[in-house]
Structure formats: C-alpha cells, structure tokens
Amino acid sequence: MTDIVDYSSxxxxxxxxxxxxxxxxxxxxxQVLSDLICExxxxxxxxxxxxxxxxxxxxxxxxxxxxFEDLRAHGKSYPVKPYEKSIxxxxxxxxHDTTGAIGRAIAREMGGAVAGYFEKPVFDMxxxxxSGFDGVALISGSHPYGAAGATQSNTTSNALSHSxxxxxxxxxxxxxxxxxxxxxxSPTHLVVGVDNEAIALEIAGIDKPVGVAGDGSLDSxxxxxxxxxxxxxxxxxxxVVSPRVRSGCWYLMDLSKPGLRPLVLxxxxxxxxxxxxxxxxxxxxYRDEWVGSVEADFALGAGLWxxxxxxxx
Numbered sequence: 001m002t003d004i005v006d007y008s009s010x011x012x013x014x015x016x017x018x019x020x021x022x023x024x025x026x027x028x029x030x031q032v033l034s035d036l037i038c039e040x041x042x043x044x045x046x047x048x049x050x051x052x053x054x055x056x057x058x059x060x061x062x063x064x065x066x067x068f069e070d071l072r073a074h075g076k077s078y079p080v081k082p083y084e085k086s087i088x089x090x091x092x093x094x095x096h097d098t099t100g101a102i103g104r105a106i107a108r109e110m111g112g113a114v115a116g117y118f119e120k121p122v123f124d125m126x127x128x129x130x131s132g133f134d135g136v137a138l139i140s141g142s143h144p145y146g147a148a149g150a151t152q153s154n155t156t157s158n159a160l161s162h163s164x165x166x167x168x169x170x171x172x173x174x175x176x177x178x179x180x181x182x183x184x185x186s187p188t189h190l191v192v193g194v195d196n197e198a199i200a201l202e203i204a205g206i207d208k209p210v211g212v213a214g215d216g217s218l219d220s221x222x223x224x225x226x227x228x229x230x231x232x233x234x235x236x237x238x239x240v241v242s243p244r245v246r247s248g249c250w251y252l253m254d255l256s257k258p259g260l261r262p263l264v265l266x267x268x269x270x271x272x273x274x275x276x277x278x279x280x281x282x283x284x285x286y287r288d289e290w291v292g293s294v295e296a297d298f299a300l301g302a303g304l305w306x307x308x309x310x311x312x313x
Contacts, residue, residue, distance in 0.1 A: 048266030
C-alpha cells in the first residue's frame, strides 16, 4: 500500500511566513503618503459619519451680555467598503520546498501587497475629487460660507512654478470663516509627481534662479538673462514626491493641525492577513495553488477643503 504523505507542515510553514512578513512590513517604521493626507478614525458599523463644524466665535471685550455666535454644523456619510490585496503560489513549490525559498518568495510578494496598502484607494479618492461637507468638490473654485457669504477657491489651473507656488500660499492664508475671522491655514507640504520634482525642490531650496526681461523686470516678459537670488521660501514647505501623483498635478497642504486633513479614512477592519492554510481548500484542490490575502474594510471620503490647494488635473 502506498503511504499518504502529509504535507500539512509545508502549508503551515508557508502560512507562518505569510503572516510573519505581514507583521514585519506593517510594523516597519516610516510614513507613507496616505498616512499624511488622511485623518484615520475607527468605525463601527457600515457607515462613517463625519461631523464638521463651521464658523467659530471671535474674541471681544466683554461689555454687557455675552454675544453668542451660532456654529454651523455639517455632516457627511461615507460607506464602508471591502478591500483586498491577494497573492498566490504554485502549491507544488510549497510542498517540496527544502531551502526556505518559499518564505523568501512570500516576503517579496508581501512587500508589494502590504507596503502602502491604502495608497491606491486614497489616491483614487483624491482624483475623484469627492464632494465635501459644504456640498461642492474637495478642490473647487466655489466653496461657500466665506465672509459675508462669499465663495472661496482652493484650485488653480496653473503649472507649478515660483509664481503659482507663491499664489497658492497667499490664497491659503487669505481664507476666512463666515464671520470674517481668518482660518489661519498655511501650507506645510508640497506634494508633487516625479515630473515636478526638480521645480518643487528648486522652489523649496536655498537659491532661486529668476529670468530677467528686456525691461529689467524679474520673472516676466521675454527673458534675456537670468540671475540667482536668495529664496525667501527656503524651507517653507516639505517636498513630498510620489509616483502616484499624476503628471502636471501638484498640491499644497497644511498638515500641521491635528485631526484636520484633506481626506478622511474610517477603518472598520484593519488590514488582516488571511492565508488559506489547508490542502483541502478549493484553490488547492482544483488549481493546486497556495493563496493568501490581506483584507480590510474601510470608508474613504473628503475631509476639510481648507487643508489643500492645488492643480488636480
């Protein structure tokens, strides 16, 4: 009678490598861009309910009775959705691995599966330009509830340059609440794609090359020469370069205020490694494959528009 070989230990070893790789990668220090631009909050249930408050009160001398100002309350609901990132290997290799190669292969695959798990969904949401608490797109030229009912803009169609960077800073610093009080926003980060890396680093660097027009004016008209002047915006922002930022797009963000971010991410189930660890599973029996997934449930949506300014397309 032919002996039945038990390969369960081999599958268990593959599962151990899968989970160990997951834990090592998720525990690795370092910050991905989605952690910077998203406010991450826990969610229980099927929906993230995000409350937002409008204009605050102003400080004034207390003469007579106090004057109370009403806060404008807003709310947005974002549905929780399931997400997955999955890998597979021929089970034949798992069964007959004697060198530990399977563990190393799983670690390599998990590097792609785990590193920046939220990056693609977050950028997909950013590029969809979702509607925010004020009823308009996150990046829009017509945000309501400014001073005396005026609208405010956090978008530009201009390519990244010294002048558009300067205009973006001025725009963010000029935003007000409905009562006219300043929102006190000021960019801390400049987020660009690889195509804008050089100009972004130049903008945030020490020296600034400036074109000189024929009439002697700087950075305007037909340039006939160039000079280098001290950059007053040196160190003004942290430049972040990501291959996920589309060509031509760039964003100024104020990420200095706790709890205020351009996007909100409601985590109902944290990324979890789930290997199929039995040789009698469907995938092993019918396709002779070892499979594993990293699954998560979370909601994504627009956060606070005053934290972002830029060229979204």
